Amino acid sequence: MPQKEFKHFEHVYIGDVDFLIVKEKPSLLEAHLNHCNKIGLPYSNKIRPNTRRMTGLHFYKTKEYYEKLSSTIDFYLSHPHKLEKKILEYGRNEIFLYELLKEKFGIGKIKKYPFRPHHGFHLxxxxxxxxxxxxxxxxxxxxxxxxxxxxxxxxxxxxxxxxxxxxxxxxxxxxxxxxxxxxx
Structure with a gap:
């Protein structure tokens, strides 16, 4: 999604539509910001074990994230056939996300500190x-x-x-x- 969709937000959390999210301590925001600081990256996610796949529960700091990804996102939005080809090449959008994050930000300490709480219940x-x-x-x-x-x-x-x-x-x-x- 392009940055303009989140221009009024400092942070974004993308998750499955079938989660019932509950209030926690620390909050979802605090927990993911702590994870970002711990791993030294502007996003918080987890690499699925023994794969090159991220999970579908993805948090990021909007400004820092889009500083490096906006041009790539704009490219794929204006060339949807190339995006489709890339997704087909990888077989899963989770691999596409992994490769994109690795290229633009690196993986940092994410393998050392995996973090993927559900923040509630997955229906x-x-x-x-x-x-x-x-x-x-x-x-x-x-x-x-x-x-x-x-x-x-x-x-x-x-x-x-x-x-x-x-x-x-x-x-x-x-x-x-x-x-x-x-x-x-």
Whole structure:
């Protein structure tokens, strides 16, 4: 996305649309800024183990990020066929992101200090079979919050009037399942 889309923002966090993000301490912003400082880069992400792939949860400092990437982004926006060719060459957009970041910023200490908290709950795990096992695995793996704290924060969504209205108008299977699991 071009810089003009974020001209009023100091920081950007891009994540999956199917995450329920909760308030944490330190905050999402503080945690990622700390990670940026620790690894010496204007972005915070994680390289997937034993690959050349970044994750889809990507944070960056807008000004510093676009200082080095704007010309490349503008090039690909004006040459979409070249972007498509590059993505096809790599096979995944996560590899494209890895290569782009490596070329423009380097990897810094990102391998030494991997960081990819979910900042809440990924509804995608409830989309497949065996979601009961996957739910339990996820809860045991999500280390940024203790389950009891995460559970309370997630349950607060279900009390929010706007969230209730959305769920009444467009019930989402995964959100309904999560509610059931939180009450077990």
């Amino acid at each position: 995608g795990i409830l989309r497949n079979r065996n979601h009961s096992k996957k739910f339990n695995d996820y809860i045991n793996r999500n280390r940024s919050l203790h389950y009891s704290e995460l559970k309370n924060l997630l349950l607060s969504y279900y009390e929010d009037p706007i969230f209730k209205k959305i769920m009444n108008q467009l019930p989402i299977k995964e959100v309904t399942l999560l509610y059931k699991y939180l009450h077990k």
